[in-house]
Amino acid sequence: MASNQIQPRLGNTGFIIFLALLSAFVPLSTDLYLPALPEMTHFFAVPEIIMNLTLILFFIFYSIATLFWGPLSDRYGRRPILLIGLTIYLIASILCGIANSATQIIIFRVLQACGGGVATTVATAVIKDVFVGRKQETTLAIVQSMVVISPAVAPVVGSLLLTFISWRGIFFAQALLGITVVLGTLIFKETHQPESESMRLLRSFGRLGVLLKDPGFTALLMVFSTMSIISLGFISSSSYIYQNTFHLSSELFSLFFAFNALGMLLGSLIYIPLSKYVDRFVIIYSCFLLTIIGGILVLLFGLHNPIMFALTEFPATLASSAIRPPGTYLVLKQQENDNGSASSLYSAGGTIMGSIGMVVVSVAEAYPVAAIALINIIIGAICWLALWLSMRGLRQQIKI
DSSP states (O other): OOHHHHOTTTHHHHHHHHHHHHHTHHHHHHGGGGGGHHHHHHHHTOOHHHHHHHHHHHHHHHHHHHHHHHHHHHHHOHHHHHHHHHHHHHHHHHHHHTOOSHHHHHHHHHHHHHHHHHHHHHHHHHHHHHOOHHHHHHHHHHHHHHHTHHHHHHHHHHHHHHHHSOTHHHHHHHHHHHHHHHHHHHHOOOOSOOOOTTSOHHHHHHHHHHHHTOHHHHHHHHHHHHTHHHHHHHHHHHHHIIIIISOOOHHHHHHHHHHHHHHHHHHHHHHHHHTTTSOHHHHHHHHHHHHHHHHHHHHHHSSSOHHHHHHHHHHHHHHHHHTHHHHHHHHHHTOSSOHHHHHHHHHHHHHHHHHHHHHHHHHTTTSHHHHHHHHHHHHHHHHHHHHHHHHHHSTTTOOO
Protein backbone atom coordinates (compact mmCIF):
# COMPACT_ATOMS: atom_id res chain seq x y z
CA MET A 1 0.00 0.00 0.00
CA ALA A 2 1.63 3.24 -1.08
CA SER A 3 2.16 5.86 1.58
CA ASN A 4 1.18 8.74 -0.72
CA GLN A 5 -2.34 7.23 -0.90
CA ILE A 6 -2.52 7.08 2.89
CA GLN A 7 -1.01 10.53 3.49
CA PRO A 8 -2.31 12.78 0.69
CA ARG A 9 -1.29 16.01 2.46
CA LEU A 10 2.20 14.85 3.49
CA GLY A 11 2.97 12.86 0.34
CA ASN A 12 5.45 9.97 0.17
CA THR A 13 8.61 11.97 0.88
CA GLY A 14 6.97 14.14 3.51
CA PHE A 15 5.59 11.06 5.25
CA ILE A 16 9.02 9.44 5.49
CA ILE A 17 10.60 12.69 6.74
CA PHE A 18 7.83 13.06 9.31
CA LEU A 19 8.44 9.51 10.57
CA ALA A 20 12.18 10.15 10.67
CA LEU A 21 11.71 13.31 12.76
CA LEU A 22 9.51 11.42 15.19
CA SER A 23 12.01 8.58 15.44
CA ALA A 24 14.86 11.08 15.90
CA PHE A 25 13.40 12.60 19.05
CA VAL A 26 15.66 10.62 21.38
CA PRO A 27 18.98 11.45 19.65
CA LEU A 28 17.94 15.06 19.04
CA SER A 29 16.89 15.40 22.69
CA THR A 30 20.30 14.17 23.85
CA ASP A 31 22.97 14.74 21.21
CA LEU A 32 22.07 18.39 20.59
CA TYR A 33 23.11 19.36 24.09
CA LEU A 34 25.97 16.88 24.60
CA PRO A 35 28.60 19.57 23.83
CA ALA A 36 27.02 21.74 26.56
CA LEU A 37 27.19 19.11 29.33
CA PRO A 38 30.65 20.13 30.61
CA GLU A 39 29.61 23.82 30.50
CA MET A 40 26.37 23.06 32.36
CA THR A 41 28.28 21.05 34.96
CA HIS A 42 30.54 24.06 35.56
CA PHE A 43 27.65 26.57 35.45
CA PHE A 44 25.68 24.80 38.18
CA ALA A 45 28.83 23.75 40.09
CA VAL A 46 27.74 20.13 40.43
CA PRO A 47 29.58 16.79 39.93
CA GLU A 48 29.45 15.13 36.51
CA ILE A 49 27.22 12.35 37.83
CA ILE A 50 24.57 14.92 38.85
CA MET A 51 24.48 16.50 35.40
CA ASN A 52 24.50 13.04 33.85
CA LEU A 53 21.17 12.49 35.60
CA THR A 54 19.68 14.76 32.92
CA LEU A 55 20.55 11.96 30.49
CA ILE A 56 20.01 8.90 32.69
CA LEU A 57 16.63 9.97 34.08
CA PHE A 58 15.56 11.14 30.63
CA PHE A 59 15.96 7.63 29.28
CA ILE A 60 14.41 5.97 32.34
CA PHE A 61 11.26 8.10 32.21
CA TYR A 62 11.22 7.98 28.42
CA SER A 63 11.05 4.19 28.62
CA ILE A 64 8.27 4.34 31.21
CA ALA A 65 6.32 6.84 29.11
CA THR A 66 6.49 4.67 26.00
CA LEU A 67 4.64 1.93 27.88
CA PHE A 68 1.68 4.29 28.24
CA TRP A 69 1.70 6.05 24.86
CA GLY A 70 1.61 2.85 22.80
CA PRO A 71 -1.55 1.33 24.32
CA LEU A 72 -3.15 4.80 24.39
CA SER A 73 -2.50 5.18 20.65
CA ASP A 74 -4.09 1.74 20.09
CA ARG A 75 -7.10 2.87 22.12
CA TYR A 76 -7.60 6.44 20.87
CA GLY A 77 -5.65 6.62 17.60
CA ARG A 78 -2.12 7.76 16.68
CA ARG A 79 -2.83 11.43 15.87
CA PRO A 80 -4.50 12.70 19.08
CA ILE A 81 -1.98 10.92 21.29
CA LEU A 82 0.87 12.40 19.25
CA LEU A 83 -0.49 15.91 19.71
CA ILE A 84 -0.77 15.50 23.49
CA GLY A 85 2.71 14.05 23.96
CA LEU A 86 4.46 16.47 21.63
CA THR A 87 2.82 19.46 23.32
CA ILE A 88 4.16 18.26 26.68
CA TYR A 89 7.62 17.92 25.11
CA LEU A 90 7.41 21.45 23.68
CA ILE A 91 6.47 23.02 27.01
CA ALA A 92 9.16 21.04 28.88
CA SER A 93 11.85 22.16 26.41
CA ILE A 94 11.01 25.81 27.10
CA LEU A 95 11.11 25.16 30.86
CA CYS A 96 14.57 23.57 30.50
CA GLY A 97 15.74 26.72 28.73
CA ILE A 98 14.69 28.97 31.63
CA ALA A 99 15.72 26.66 34.49
CA ASN A 100 17.76 28.18 37.32
CA SER A 101 19.22 25.09 38.99
CA ALA A 102 20.47 21.61 38.22
CA THR A 103 17.44 20.23 40.09
CA GLN A 104 15.07 22.14 37.83
CA ILE A 105 16.90 20.94 34.73
CA ILE A 106 16.59 17.34 35.91
CA ILE A 107 12.85 17.73 36.66
CA PHE A 108 12.08 19.41 33.35
CA ARG A 109 14.12 16.82 31.46
CA VAL A 110 11.95 14.14 33.08
CA LEU A 111 8.86 16.02 31.84
CA GLN A 112 10.47 16.33 28.42
CA ALA A 113 11.07 12.57 28.40
CA CYS A 114 7.46 11.84 29.34
CA GLY A 115 6.20 13.86 26.39
CA GLY A 116 8.88 12.77 23.93
CA GLY A 117 8.19 9.10 24.65
CA VAL A 118 5.19 9.32 22.33
CA ALA A 119 7.30 10.01 19.25
CA THR A 120 9.36 6.88 18.62
CA THR A 121 6.61 4.57 19.82
CA VAL A 122 3.94 6.00 17.53
CA ALA A 123 6.36 6.31 14.57
CA THR A 124 7.18 2.60 14.76
CA ALA A 125 3.50 1.71 15.17
CA VAL A 126 2.60 3.82 12.12
CA ILE A 127 5.18 1.99 9.98
CA LYS A 128 3.64 -1.30 11.14
CA ASP A 129 0.15 0.09 10.38
CA VAL A 130 1.02 1.06 6.82
CA PHE A 131 3.65 -1.36 5.49
CA VAL A 132 4.07 -5.15 5.47
CA GLY A 133 6.82 -7.64 4.70
CA ARG A 134 9.93 -6.51 2.84
CA LYS A 135 8.48 -3.01 2.40
CA GLN A 136 8.11 -2.68 6.18
CA GLU A 137 11.72 -3.75 6.82
CA THR A 138 13.03 -1.44 4.08
CA THR A 139 11.04 1.51 5.42
CA LEU A 140 12.37 0.85 8.92
CA ALA A 141 15.91 0.89 7.51
CA ILE A 142 15.31 4.10 5.52
CA VAL A 143 13.75 5.92 8.46
CA GLN A 144 16.46 4.77 10.85
CA SER A 145 19.21 5.72 8.41
CA MET A 146 17.75 9.22 8.30
CA VAL A 147 17.43 9.17 12.09
CA VAL A 148 21.09 8.41 12.69
CA ILE A 149 22.08 11.48 10.71
CA SER A 150 20.97 13.42 13.78
CA PRO A 151 23.81 12.16 16.01
CA ALA A 152 26.23 13.42 13.36
CA VAL A 153 24.53 16.78 12.86
CA ALA A 154 23.21 17.55 16.34
CA PRO A 155 26.55 17.90 18.19
CA VAL A 156 27.92 20.08 15.37
CA VAL A 157 24.84 22.29 15.54
CA GLY A 158 25.04 22.31 19.31
CA SER A 159 28.68 23.39 19.25
CA LEU A 160 27.91 26.14 16.74
CA LEU A 161 25.04 27.37 18.90
CA LEU A 162 27.35 27.48 21.91
CA THR A 163 29.63 29.93 20.10
CA PHE A 164 26.75 32.42 19.88
CA ILE A 165 24.48 31.60 22.79
CA SER A 166 24.61 29.80 26.13
CA TRP A 167 23.44 26.27 26.81
CA ARG A 168 19.92 27.63 27.31
CA GLY A 169 19.56 28.20 23.58
CA ILE A 170 20.05 24.47 22.99
CA PHE A 171 16.78 23.74 24.74
CA PHE A 172 14.98 26.49 22.84
CA ALA A 173 16.23 24.77 19.67
CA GLN A 174 14.60 21.57 20.93
CA ALA A 175 11.39 23.55 21.48
CA LEU A 176 11.58 24.63 17.83
CA LEU A 177 11.86 20.96 16.86
CA GLY A 178 8.76 20.30 18.95
CA ILE A 179 6.81 23.02 17.13
CA THR A 180 7.87 21.59 13.75
CA VAL A 181 6.65 18.09 14.55
CA VAL A 182 3.42 19.36 16.12
CA LEU A 183 2.69 21.14 12.82
CA GLY A 184 3.44 17.92 10.95
CA THR A 185 1.05 16.02 13.22
CA LEU A 186 -1.73 18.50 12.47
CA ILE A 187 -1.65 17.55 8.76
CA PHE A 188 -0.94 13.86 9.44
CA LYS A 189 -3.83 11.56 8.48
CA GLU A 190 -4.75 8.89 11.03
CA THR A 191 -3.45 5.39 10.19
CA HIS A 192 -5.13 3.42 12.96
CA GLN A 193 -8.83 3.02 13.63
CA PRO A 194 -9.38 3.69 17.36
CA GLU A 195 -10.72 0.78 19.36
CA SER A 196 -14.42 0.67 20.15
CA GLU A 197 -15.74 2.35 23.28
CA SER A 198 -16.44 -1.09 24.73
CA MET A 199 -12.68 -1.72 24.91
CA ARG A 200 -11.68 -0.56 28.36
CA LEU A 201 -8.45 1.34 28.81
CA LEU A 202 -7.11 -1.12 31.37
CA ARG A 203 -7.65 -3.93 28.88
CA SER A 204 -5.57 -1.97 26.36
CA PHE A 205 -2.71 -1.79 28.85
CA GLY A 206 -3.22 -5.47 29.58
CA ARG A 207 -2.07 -6.22 26.03
CA LEU A 208 1.46 -5.42 27.21
CA GLY A 209 1.33 -8.44 29.49
CA VAL A 210 -0.15 -10.63 26.78
CA LEU A 211 2.73 -9.76 24.46
CA LEU A 212 5.34 -10.43 27.15
CA LYS A 213 3.88 -13.92 27.65
CA ASP A 214 4.78 -14.72 24.03
CA PRO A 215 8.19 -16.44 24.38
CA GLY A 216 9.31 -15.58 20.85
CA PHE A 217 8.46 -11.89 21.23
CA THR A 218 10.08 -11.60 24.67
CA ALA A 219 13.25 -13.47 23.69
CA LEU A 220 13.90 -11.27 20.65
CA LEU A 221 12.89 -8.15 22.59
CA MET A 222 15.55 -8.87 25.22
CA VAL A 223 18.27 -9.63 22.67
CA PHE A 224 17.85 -6.55 20.49
CA SER A 225 17.07 -4.20 23.39
CA THR A 226 20.32 -5.20 25.08
CA MET A 227 22.30 -3.84 22.13
CA SER A 228 21.19 -0.34 23.20
CA ILE A 229 23.64 -0.61 26.11
CA ILE A 230 26.42 -0.23 23.54
CA SER A 231 25.05 2.74 21.61
CA LEU A 232 23.66 4.78 24.51
CA GLY A 233 26.65 4.04 26.73
CA PHE A 234 28.88 5.57 24.07
CA ILE A 235 26.56 8.53 23.40
CA SER A 236 26.29 9.51 27.08
CA SER A 237 30.04 9.33 27.73
CA SER A 238 31.35 10.68 24.42
CA SER A 239 31.47 14.38 25.40
CA TYR A 240 33.44 13.59 28.56
CA ILE A 241 35.75 11.17 26.75
CA TYR A 242 36.67 13.61 23.99
CA GLN A 243 36.62 16.84 26.01
CA ASN A 244 37.83 15.74 29.45
CA THR A 245 39.88 12.59 28.83
CA PHE A 246 41.38 13.65 25.49
CA HIS A 247 41.17 17.42 26.21
CA LEU A 248 39.51 18.43 22.93
CA SER A 249 37.40 21.56 22.41
CA SER A 250 33.62 21.28 21.99
CA GLU A 251 34.08 22.01 18.28
CA LEU A 252 36.60 19.17 17.84
CA PHE A 253 34.40 16.89 19.93
CA SER A 254 31.50 17.46 17.53
CA LEU A 255 33.69 16.47 14.58
CA PHE A 256 34.97 13.29 16.24
CA PHE A 257 31.46 12.39 17.35
CA ALA A 258 30.17 13.04 13.84
CA PHE A 259 32.72 10.53 12.51
CA ASN A 260 31.42 7.84 14.86
CA ALA A 261 27.85 8.82 14.01
CA LEU A 262 28.73 8.24 10.36
CA GLY A 263 29.03 4.57 11.28
CA MET A 264 25.46 4.71 12.58
CA LEU A 265 24.31 6.20 9.27
CA LEU A 266 26.21 3.73 7.11
CA GLY A 267 25.00 0.73 9.11
CA SER A 268 21.35 1.14 8.15
CA LEU A 269 22.21 2.21 4.59
CA ILE A 270 24.44 -0.82 4.05
CA TYR A 271 21.82 -3.18 5.44
CA ILE A 272 19.22 -2.31 2.77
CA PRO A 273 21.14 -3.60 -0.30
CA LEU A 274 23.05 -6.26 1.66
CA SER A 275 19.86 -7.89 2.92
CA LYS A 276 18.82 -8.63 -0.68
CA TYR A 277 21.66 -11.13 -1.01
CA VAL A 278 22.58 -12.14 2.55
CA ASP A 279 20.28 -13.80 5.09
CA ARG A 280 19.31 -11.33 7.82
CA PHE A 281 20.51 -13.69 10.57
CA VAL A 282 23.95 -13.91 8.96
CA ILE A 283 24.06 -10.09 9.06
CA ILE A 284 22.88 -10.00 12.66
CA TYR A 285 25.46 -12.52 13.93
CA SER A 286 28.17 -10.72 11.94
CA CYS A 287 27.20 -7.46 13.65
CA PHE A 288 27.56 -9.06 17.08
CA LEU A 289 31.03 -10.29 16.07
CA LEU A 290 32.00 -6.89 14.67
CA THR A 291 31.02 -5.27 17.98
CA ILE A 292 33.28 -7.66 19.90
CA ILE A 293 36.17 -7.01 17.51
CA GLY A 294 35.69 -3.26 17.89
CA GLY A 295 35.88 -3.51 21.67
CA ILE A 296 39.12 -5.50 21.47
CA LEU A 297 40.62 -2.93 19.09
CA VAL A 298 39.73 -0.09 21.48
CA LEU A 299 41.54 -1.87 24.32
CA LEU A 300 44.60 -2.50 22.16
CA PHE A 301 44.93 0.84 20.34
CA GLY A 302 42.32 3.40 21.41
CA LEU A 303 42.88 4.08 25.11
CA HIS A 304 45.20 7.08 24.84
CA ASN A 305 44.58 8.79 21.50
CA PRO A 306 41.32 10.39 20.29
CA ILE A 307 41.94 9.52 16.63
CA MET A 308 42.63 5.87 17.41
CA PHE A 309 39.64 5.73 19.74
CA ALA A 310 37.33 7.10 17.04
CA LEU A 311 38.70 4.60 14.49
CA THR A 312 38.50 1.57 16.77
CA GLU A 313 35.02 2.47 18.08
CA PHE A 314 33.73 2.82 14.51
CA PRO A 315 33.01 -0.93 14.00
CA ALA A 316 30.74 -0.98 17.07
CA THR A 317 28.77 2.09 15.97
CA LEU A 318 28.42 0.60 12.47
CA ALA A 319 27.25 -2.77 13.80
CA SER A 320 24.80 -1.37 16.37
CA SER A 321 23.11 0.62 13.59
CA ALA A 322 23.03 -2.17 11.00
CA ILE A 323 21.33 -4.50 13.46
CA ARG A 324 18.42 -2.14 14.19
CA PRO A 325 16.28 -2.64 11.04
CA PRO A 326 16.25 -6.47 11.14
CA GLY A 327 15.97 -6.45 14.93
CA THR A 328 12.96 -4.14 14.91
CA TYR A 329 11.35 -6.07 12.07
CA LEU A 330 11.79 -9.44 13.80
CA VAL A 331 10.42 -8.21 17.13
CA LEU A 332 7.33 -6.61 15.56
CA LYS A 333 6.76 -9.63 13.33
CA GLN A 334 6.05 -11.77 16.39
CA GLN A 335 2.56 -10.21 16.62
CA GLU A 336 0.06 -9.15 13.99
CA ASN A 337 -2.09 -6.71 15.99
CA ASP A 338 -1.38 -4.44 18.99
CA ASN A 339 1.15 -2.40 16.99
CA GLY A 340 1.22 0.41 19.54
CA SER A 341 1.75 -1.93 22.50
CA ALA A 342 4.49 -3.87 20.71
CA SER A 343 6.22 -0.63 19.75
CA SER A 344 5.94 0.54 23.36
CA LEU A 345 7.67 -2.53 24.70
CA TYR A 346 10.39 -2.34 22.06
CA SER A 347 11.06 1.35 22.73
CA ALA A 348 10.96 0.83 26.49
CA GLY A 349 13.28 -2.16 26.32
CA GLY A 350 15.87 -0.26 24.32
CA THR A 351 15.82 2.80 26.55
CA ILE A 352 15.91 0.79 29.79
CA MET A 353 18.93 -1.16 28.57
CA GLY A 354 20.49 2.03 27.25
CA SER A 355 20.06 3.61 30.68
CA ILE A 356 21.99 0.71 32.18
CA GLY A 357 24.82 1.48 29.76
CA MET A 358 24.80 5.13 30.81
CA VAL A 359 24.94 4.21 34.49
CA VAL A 360 27.86 1.84 33.90
CA VAL A 361 29.97 4.43 32.10
CA SER A 362 29.07 7.08 34.70
CA VAL A 363 30.25 4.82 37.52
CA ALA A 364 33.43 4.07 35.56
CA GLU A 365 34.10 7.79 34.89
CA ALA A 366 37.79 7.39 35.83
CA TYR A 367 38.28 4.90 32.95
CA PRO A 368 35.54 5.74 30.43
CA VAL A 369 37.34 4.51 27.30
CA ALA A 370 38.11 1.12 28.81
CA ALA A 371 34.51 0.91 30.03
CA ILE A 372 33.21 1.46 26.48
CA ALA A 373 35.56 -1.23 25.14
CA LEU A 374 34.48 -3.80 27.74
CA ILE A 375 30.80 -3.01 27.12
CA ASN A 376 31.30 -3.67 23.40
CA ILE A 377 32.96 -7.02 24.06
CA ILE A 378 30.65 -8.29 26.81
CA ILE A 379 27.34 -7.15 25.32
CA GLY A 380 28.27 -8.33 21.83
CA ALA A 381 29.07 -11.79 23.22
CA ILE A 382 25.93 -11.95 25.40
CA CYS A 383 23.65 -10.98 22.51
CA TRP A 384 25.28 -13.46 20.12
CA LEU A 385 24.84 -16.30 22.61
CA ALA A 386 21.32 -15.25 23.66
CA LEU A 387 20.06 -15.11 20.06
CA TRP A 388 21.65 -18.47 19.23
CA LEU A 389 20.03 -20.09 22.28
CA SER A 390 16.68 -18.45 21.51
CA MET A 391 16.66 -19.61 17.90
CA ARG A 392 17.62 -23.11 18.99
CA GLY A 393 15.13 -23.42 21.84
CA LEU A 394 12.19 -21.46 20.39
CA ARG A 395 12.49 -22.40 16.74
CA GLN A 396 8.78 -23.25 16.47
CA GLN A 397 7.56 -20.12 18.27
CA ILE A 398 9.69 -17.47 16.51
CA LYS A 399 8.33 -16.15 13.23
CA ILE A 400 11.02 -15.31 10.70
